[in-house]
Amino acid sequence: MTAQEMYERDKVAIQTTGLSGSMLMENAGRAVSDDVETKIEKHQSVIVLIGGGNNGGDGYVIARTLLNRGYQVEAWQVVSDHKIQGDALLHKEIFIKSGYPLQQLEELGTLEESLEQADVVIDSMLGIGVKGQLRPPFKEVVALVNKRAAYTIAVDIPTGVPADESVSEFDGLFANHTTVIAAPKISVFLEHTSSYYGEWTVVDIGLPTKKIPNSRRKLWGKSDTLSTFPTRQAHSHKGSHGKGIVVGGSFQMPGSIAMTAKAALRSGIGLLTIATTSNTVPLIAPFLQEATFQQVTEEGGFLSSANVVDWSQYNGAAIGMGMGRNQGSTTLVEEIFDCVEGPLLIDADGLYLMKDGLTQYSKRKDPTILTPHPGEFAHLIDRSIPEVMQSPFCLTRDFALQYGVYVVLKGPSTIITSPRGEQCVEVSGNAGLAKGGSGDVLSGILLALLLQSNSVFDALANGCMIHGLTAERLTESRHSIYDLLATDLIEGLPNTFRTFSSST
Ligand SMILES: NC(=O)C1=CN([C@@H]2O[C@H](COP(=O)(O)OP(=O)(O)OC[C@H]3O[C@@H](n4cnc5c(N)ncnc54)[C@H](O)[C@@H]3O)[C@@H](O)[C@H]2O)[C@@H](O)CC1
Numbered sequence: 001m002t003a004q005e006m007y008e009r010d011k012v013a014i015q016t017t018g019l020s021g022s023m024l025m026e027n028a029g030r031a032v033s034d035d036v037e038t039k040i041e042k043h044q045s046v047i048v049l050i051g052g053g054n055n056g057g058d059g060y061v062i063a064r065t066l067l068n069r070g071y072q073v074e075a076w077q078v079v080s081d082h083k084i085q086g087d088a089l090l091h092k093e094i095f096i097k098s099g100y101p102l103q104q105l106e107e108l109g110t111l112e113e114s115l116e117q118a119d120v121v122i123d124s125m126l127g128i129g130v131k132g133q134l135r136p137p138f139k140e141v142v143a144l145v146n147k148r149a150a151y152t153i154a155v156d157i158p159t160g161v162p163a164d165e166s167v168s169e170f171d172g173l174f175a176n177h178t179t180v181i182a183a184p185k186i187s188v189f190l191e192h193t194s195s196y197y198g199e200w201t202v203v204d205i206g207l208p209t210k211k212i213p214n215s216r217r218k219l220w221g222k223s224d225t226l227s228t229f230p231t232r233q234a235h236s237h238k239g240s241h242g243k244g245i246v247v248g249g250s251f252q253m254p255g256s257i258a259m260t261a262k263a264a265l266r267s268g269i270g271l272l273t274i275a276t277t278s279n280t281v282p283l284i285a286p287f288l289q290e291a292t293f294q295q296v297t298e299e300g301g302f303l304s305s306a307n308v309v310d311w312s313q314y315n316g317a318a319i320g321m322g323m324g325r326n327q328g329s330t331t332l333v334e335e336i337f338d339c340v341e342g343p344l345l346i347d348a349d350g351l352y353l354m355k356d357g358l359t360q361y362s363k364r365k366d367p368t369i370l371t372p373h374p375g376e377f378a379h380l381i382d383r384s385i386p387e388v389m390q391s392p393f394c395l396t397r398d399f400a401l402q403y404g405v406y407v408v409l410k411g412p413s414t415i416i417t418s419p420r421g422e423q424c425v426e427v428s429g430n431a432g433l434a435k436g437g438s439g440d441v442l443s444g445i446l447l448a449l450l451l452q453s454n455s456v457f458d459a460l461a462n463g464c465m466i467h468g469l470t471a472e473r474l475t476e477s478r479h480s481i482y483d484l485l486a487t488d489l490i491e492g493l494p495n496t497f498r499t500f501s502s503s504t
């Protein structure tokens with residue numbers, strides 16, 4: 001959610017049901033306290049830092065709830081009294097009438113002494129309402145907290161961190177854990193802001209799900225994969241699971257297309273053909289007994305035309321892996337655009353070669369899927385990589401809408417966007433995937449799932465999840481994030497598929 005979407009949901013909840021802001025604040029404070037209790041012990045000393053808006057209001061509820069439950073808590077209001085208004089003021093009064101003392105920040109030294117004694121700091125200073133660079137005293141308090149080693153838990157969002165995209169200059173509090181209220185904010189998933197959150201959990205505050213506006217964005221979870229995973233009919237045959245073709249490879253890079261092909265085969269595709277250069281075939285064929293091969297016209301060792309392929313035999317294609325960026329291959333990419341029936345996935349070098357033909361892609365009647373990493377996407381839209389990283393949700397959405405394509409922007413948080421602008425973010429995986437070849441494997445998994453699923457969007461999200469979970473499982477057992485190779489991922493796929501697969 002963006003900050004504005006969060007405010008809108010709160011507003012609609014209050015208007016349609018009669019829930020009040022102060023009830024939501026009580027719910028939020030209680031829900032955060034429950035989550036905090038899983039992180040702290042009764043003997044530890046806890047400081048709650050309270051700011052002047054509704055995030056501060058949550059802080060009074062949290063301090064009172066933890067004190068009621070027997071924790072050692074010091075509550076510090078870091079702003080002057082007149083800043084506390086509305087629901088926050090109501091909860092400040094309830095806190096005081098419950099018989100608990102409130103510390104007021106007058107000079108930083110006293111707070112610093114308390115912070116030195118504290119085991120745990122709860123940051124309830126600023127939430128999604130922060131605007132611009134931090135002003136005093138927040139800037140100074142954040143600097144003090146960041147200097148100390150106490151375990152820090154942020155409420156909703158670490159103070160100073162923007163909720164939304166496109167803000168690059170800010171001072172933020174570094175939390176060890178963030179208890180996010182109601183729904184993750186966009187900045188949870190951005191490279192330049194996610195590290196401020198530490199680990200994070202989302203707590204429910206009782207918003208009426210039936211009444212609040214639906215989000216156009218979704219965090220894809222394991223339960224989504226379980227409920228949308230394609231089932232295999234007991235009476236199915238190889239033709240029921242799709243006939244796919246992968247186009248790519250060159251003498252210098254024979255491995256890429258081999259990994260895509262192997263991953264597609266391990267992901268349940270019915271039949272797979274590899275269209276590549278003549279000298280690539282003997283290099284990879286011994287490892288791919290289940291595949292068939294199609295030699296494609298080439299020039300100087302690079303693919304140049306696929307006019308020998310009978311495209312009507314195939315239900316879908318993936319193109320680009322290891323094919324090089326030779327201009328002679330541009331024709332091939334254009335031909336494929338005209339000829340392929342069914343989903344067409346474009347990855348790696350294919351993305352470079354298609355750049356000039358982007359407008360053609362909006363005319364395809366079947367789904368076109370682009371799977372760039374941020375560097376490839378930056379190249380496609382003529383922006384810098386940092387610009388892409390700061391606004392990945394907006395930029396991929398604009399692009400998908402403009403060209404009528406699906407975009408899978410790969411990264412620690414992979415963002416999947418449909419041509420209608422729906423988005424989901426998928427966060428499985430780990431640093432073991434940050435290696436050459438991981439993307440080739442992903443393309444193979446995606447092609448296979450595209451040909452077995454009714455929904456393109458579900459196939460893409462599930463494929464990303466299978467890929468990420470496989471990396472997680474392998475680094476929990478046989479591998480580490482250092483040694484994990486793309487070929488290990490392929491060998492790890494069976495174990496992940498066993499979790500999700502079923503037949504009827
Ligand atoms: N009904 C609701 O709106 C609910 C809100 N909740 C909480 O309320 C938060 C949002 O509350 P608010 O909208 O009051 O916003 P915040 O509490 O995040 O921040 C607003 C305050 O920050 C100050 N401020 C803004 N930018 C600043 C800067 N750069 N330097 C210093 N001070 C700055 C403003 O003057 C204002 O006092 C959420 O993050 C969540 O924690 C929850 O209580 C659940 C219900």
Ligand SMILES: [K+]
Nearest residue numbers: 123126155157
């Ligand atoms: K906060």
